[in-house]
Amino acid sequence: MSPPINARQLRRLLGLVLAVALASTLTALVRPAPAAAAPGDLILNGTFDNGSTQPWWTRLASTSTTVDARQLRVRTSATVGKPVWEDLVGHFEFGVTAAQPYRLQFDASADVNRSLRVSVSRADTPFTSAVDQSMALTSSMRRFTVDFTSPFGDPKAVLLFHFGGQAASTVRLDNISLTPLAVNPATDPILYWNGILLATYRALDLPPTSSSREAAILHAAMHDAAVSVTGVGNPYRVRVPVSYPGTMDNVVAPSLHAAIDRAAYDVLTALYGGQGQSYSQALAGAVARRPSGVNAAEVARGDTVGAAAAVANLQARANDGSGNTTPYQLDGVPGSWRPTNGKAAVSPNWGLVTPFALTSGRQFRPGLPAGATGYADLLGKQEYRTQVQEIRDYGGQTSSLRTAEQTQIAFFWANDLGGTYKPPGQLFAHTRIVSEQRQLGILANARLFGLVALALADAAIAAWDAKYQTPIDLWRPVTAIEAAEGPGWQPLSKNREGVPYTPAFPAYVSGHATFAGAWSAVMKRFFGTDAIGFEATTDDPHAVGVVRHMTGFDHAAEENALSRIYLGVHYRFDADAGLATGRSVGAYVFANRLRQ
Numbered sequence: 001m002s003p004p005i006n007a008r009q010l011r012r013l014l015g016l017v018l019a020v021a022l023a024s025t026l027t028a029l030v031r032p033a034p035a036a037a038a039p040g041d042l043i044l045n046g047t048f049d050n051g052s053t054q055p056w057w058t059r060l061a062s063t064s065t066t067v068d069a070r071q072l073r074v075r076t077s078a079t080v081g082k083p084v085w086e087d088l089v090g091h092f093e094f095g096v097t098a099a100q101p102y103r104l105q106f107d108a109s110a111d112v113n114r115s116l117r118v119s120v121s122r123a124d125t126p127f128t129s130a131v132d133q134s135m136a137l138t139s140s141m142r143r144f145t146v147d148f149t150s151p152f153g154d155p156k157a158v159l160l161f162h163f164g165g166q167a168a169s170t171v172r173l174d175n176i177s178l179t180p181l182a183v184n185p186a187t188d189p190i191l192y193w194n195g196i197l198l199a200t201y202r203a204l205d206l207p208p209t210s211s212s213r214e215a216a217i218l219h220a221a222m223h224d225a226a227v228s229v230t231g232v233g234n235p236y237r238v239r240v241p242v243s244y245p246g247t248m249d250n251v252v253a254p255s256l257h258a259a260i261d262r263a264a265y266d267v268l269t270a271l272y273g274g275q276g277q278s279y280s281q282a283l284a285g286a287v288a289r290r291p292s293g294v295n296a297a298e299v300a301r302g303d304t305v306g307a308a309a310a311v312a313n314l315q316a317r318a319n320d321g322s323g324n325t326t327p328y329q330l331d332g333v334p335g336s337w338r339p340t341n342g343k344a345a346v347s348p349n350w351g352l353v354t355p356f357a358l359t360s361g362r363q364f365r366p367g368l369p370a371g372a373t374g375y376a377d378l379l380g381k382q383e384y385r386t387q388v389q390e391i392r393d394y395g396g397q398t399s400s401l402r403t404a405e406q407t408q409i410a411f412f413w414a415n416d417l418g419g420t421y422k423p424p425g426q427l428f429a430h431t432r433i434v435s436e437q438r439q440l441g442i443l444a445n446a447r448l449f450g451l452v453a454l455a456l457a458d459a460a461i462a463a464w465d466a467k468y469q470t471p472i473d474l475w476r477p478v479t480a481i482e483a484a485e486g487p488g489w490q491p492l493s494k495n496r497e498g499v500p501y502t503p504a505f506p507a508y509v510s511g512h513a514t515f516a517g518a519w520s521a522v523m524k525r526f527f528g529t530d531a532i533g534f535e536a537t538t539d540d541p542h543a544v545g546v547v548r549h550m551t552g553f554d555h556a557a558e559e560n561a562l563s564r565i566y567l568g569v570h571y572r573f574d575a576d577a578g579l580a581t582g583r584s585v586g587a588y589v590f591a592n593r594l595r596q
Contacts (some may be wrong), residue, residue, distance in 0.1 A: 042094040043159065046106075046176035048072050050090020059088035060356050063163070071107075079164040086164030092123060094178070096130055098153035098230035099256060099443040101181040101291065104146045110137040112132065114169055114319050117162035118146070120178065122154050128253035128389055129291035130157070137171065147181065148293030149442070151229050151253045154185045164405040183439045187289045189257050190222055191435070192426055192447040193264035196282045198421045200272055202539070206416035209347040209460045212424045213322055216356050216457035217313050218267045223450035223594060224309040225263040229256045229302065232443055234595050236450060238306045238312035251311025255294050257444065258302025259309070261286040266310035320354040328468070334483065336376035343504035351465030356454045357589045361465035364584040366577040367474050369508045375472060387571040388484070391477040397490045397500065402566055409559055410492055410566035411542040413512065416503055417495055420539035423512050424456045427486040427519045430556065434523065447594050451522045455589040459518035459582045460511065467506040474508040477568055491568025496541055501571050510570045510578035513561035518589070520557035525590045530554050557582075 044055055048067045058065055062077040072089075079086045098103065108116060116137050121129040131148035159178060163171065185191050197218055201211055220236040222261045227233045228240035244256060265283045270339075273279075328348035330338060339345070351361040358364070370387075372378035394402045402410075415426050431452050435445055467473065476499070490500040505511075524530045530552040537547055550556040561579050564570035 017127070019376055028411055034460045040179045041177040042096075042109070042180075043091055043176050049176065049436060050240075056089055056091055057273070059086070059090075059164075061415055062366045063087055063089070065089060065234065068172075071172045074161075074163065074171045074173065076166070076169050076171060078168040080167055080168075082164050084164045085164040086449065088160050088162060089163070089173075090158055090160040091160050091176075093156045094159075095149045095155040096120065096157045097180075098150055098152060098232050099226070101147065101149045101184070101187070101439055101441075102130075102178060103112045103181050104131060104178050104293070105144065106144055106176040107141050107172075108135075108137050109172050111139060111170045112167070112173075113138055116171065119160050119162065120148070121148075121158055121160060122152065123156045123158045124154075128152065130136045130253065131300075133293055137529055141172065141174070143175075146293040147291040147589040148409065149256050151256045151298075152231065154195045156241075157410040165437065183441050185436045187291070188442055188445055189260040189264070189286060189289070190219075190226075190449055191432055192286055192289060193218065193222060193260070193268075193282075194432065194449055196264070196268065196279065198425045198428060200277055200297060201335075201421045201425045202269065202419055202531070203277065204275055205242050205291060205527060206422065207346050208423050209350045209353075209464060210322065210462040211422055212453075212456045212515075213317070213320075213353070214271045216453040217271065217430070218264060218416075219446075219450045219453035220356070221267045222260050222312040223309045223446045224313065225259040225306045225501055226443055226446040227258060228305050228309060229299070230443060233447060236313070236454070236594055237316050238309060240302075240308040240312075242264075242305060244552055252297040252301050253328040254305045255290070255298035255302035257286070257290045257294065258299040260442075260446075261290075261311045262303045264304025264306075267314060270310070270314050274466045286291070295387055302316055309386055314572040318353075321349070322350040322353050324352060331375070331473055333375050333489075335379050335472070335475055335480075337475045337506040338479060340478060340502040340504060341500075342474055346469075346504045347464055348468050348505075351461060351467070353461050353464075354442075355458045355461050358458045358462065361461040362469065364462055364581050364588075365466055366581050367469065368470060368511060369573045369577070373450040378472060378474075382578060383573075387573060388477065388480050391491075391565060391568055391571060392481055392489060395477060395491055397568075398492075399492070402492070407492065408543060408546060409548075410568075411540050412536075412538045412546050413560045413563035414493065414542070414567060415538065416493070416501070416540060417595070419496075419541070424460075426538060427515060428452065429539075430550075431519070431523070434527075434532060435538070437534060447596070448522075448526050450594050451526060452519060454593055455522045455582075455586045456515055457520040458589060459514045459585045462489055462581050462585050463509050463511045463514035466509045466577070467511075472508065473506040474571075476502050476507050477571065478502050493541070493567045495570050507570055508574050508577065510561060510564050510574040512564050513557075513575045513578025514582040514585070516557035516560035517579040517584075518586035519582070520553035521583045521586025522590050523553040526588070530547060 051067045053065045064075045066073050117134045119129040119132040121335035130150040184308050224235040225234045268279050370381045370383040495501045561575035
């Protein structure tokens with residue numbers, strides 16, 4: 001969008017403001033003081049009820065402002081053929097906050113049909129605008145409302161009404177206000193695109209490994225786009241330069257929403273477009289949710305920033321090892337994993353994928369289960385036999401010891417089946433629940449979801465390192481119990497048709513527990529406390545409509561880990577080691593990435 005003024009004109013304008021200030025001092029005894037703004041309103045004397053024109057000023061000496069019938073009456077000079085900023089009425093020095101939504105409202109009319117341009121801009125270089133809109137005035141007083149999200153923060157912003165470039169006229173202004181808006185989750189692009197990601201999870205039966213990686217790329221790109229536009233915070237991969245080339249009249253600020261939308265659209269299309277997913281309608285939905293005060297120039301610059309953030313994050317993961325399809329070789333000894341439900345090993349090389357924050361997948365590798373040195377040593381330990389018995393007693397289809405609540409917990413946290421948002425998706429859903437409860441804004445959500453996504457992605461790498469890259473690739477409980485007792489025992493876990501089901505990868509460590517530990521570690525550090533209760537939800541078809549109250553993030557993580565015992569697919573040391581590993585991952589990610 002075009003700036004209201006350039007450097008030379010600003011100096012002249014500031015001189016005029018000083019003159020106005022001196023004049024107002026000399027007449028303070030006879031002129032009433034400007035009315036105070038309403039609570040939350042950034043504009044002083046926007047109603048003109050006290051008969052004063054203060055603190056409103058004009059650009060040209062030939063432009064007169066008076067208060068008539070409690071309205072500001074502006075007699076503009078003839079400036080045909082000159083820039084719109086040649087004739088201004090404005091209000092200086094109020095603060096705007098980056099990524100904060102605002103609502104600008106005013107009543108306006110003119111004695112002749114004419115246009116009026118209004119902007120909220122920086123008062124110093126670069127003279128960019130947070131909002132820059134034009135509207136048509138008629139002889140009827142009309143109410144105008146413009147919603148916008150500031151792409152920058154500035155403690156000394158300026159509201160300008162531009163009258164130049166037209167014939168002389170008389171314009172009336174009244175009820176001018178600029179107020180911060182409360183957070184509206186429906187218009188937050190971070191929440192919106194995370195929801196699109198979860199819809200993709202449901203549409204495609206994705207393993208938790210690749211889905212967590214793709215979420216990290218998506219949220220890192222959106223975070224980098226937001227940081228680039230606002231200048232607030234540290235990027236993950238790239239701070240896209242937001243330069244202001246050309247003449248001062250061609251300066252535009254990127255739209256924050258457009259930048260985030262473009263980053264998300266480009267990443268999702270690159271990752272899932274080849275799997276039959278189209279995001280054109282999703283992008284249209286995002287555009288429809290943007291504030292009204294966004295013009296085409298802002299959108300174009302936002303698109304440029306978002307596209308660059310997407311490219312940087314996609315290219316950074318182009319050779320991260322996620323495409324390694326080397327077949328898994330079974331160890332073939334008692335205690336070692338072998339296929340369950342006839343399915344081959346899922347993601348056997350994922351522990352070798354380049355992490356997003358960790359130094360390697362083995363950085364927080366736990367010791368072997370029960371402190372064993374190998375398969376034979378493990379199977380000879382009493383701790384192992386005790387844990388197998390616990391699963392047999394509490395995790396079977398026909399268990400008489402498992403309580404009704406434990407059964408509910410088992411299915412509530414499962415989300416293993418196609419058509420659900422899978423374990424990473426459930427944790428994203430819970431992140432959103434807490435975000436909305438705490439009324440986080442766009443920048444806070446960009447950072448929170450970015451941290452959660454990076455932690456979940458590295459949790460998957462760490463968990464799959466422990467599953468496949470250590471001396472013990474532990475068999476699942478159903479295999480262990482069958483080896484000891486023969487066929488017959490089946491886990492509570494089942495598919496949509498009720499057939500017993502066990503995920504196709506080694507038991508140690510639990511992926512669910514590792515994800516949960518990483519998530520809780522990030523959430524506690526981000527909010528500065530564990531004591532935040534929330535109502536947790538699920539996608540699992542065997543827990544439809546179930547909502548569970550969590551007293552804190554650790555409570556949720558620990559319940560998530562224990563659920564795998566009740567479901568009959570993991571041992572207790574899988575859950576314990578997974579939680580500990582995940583918590584280390586989450587703490588490391590929080591300490592080293594997306595720092596403020």
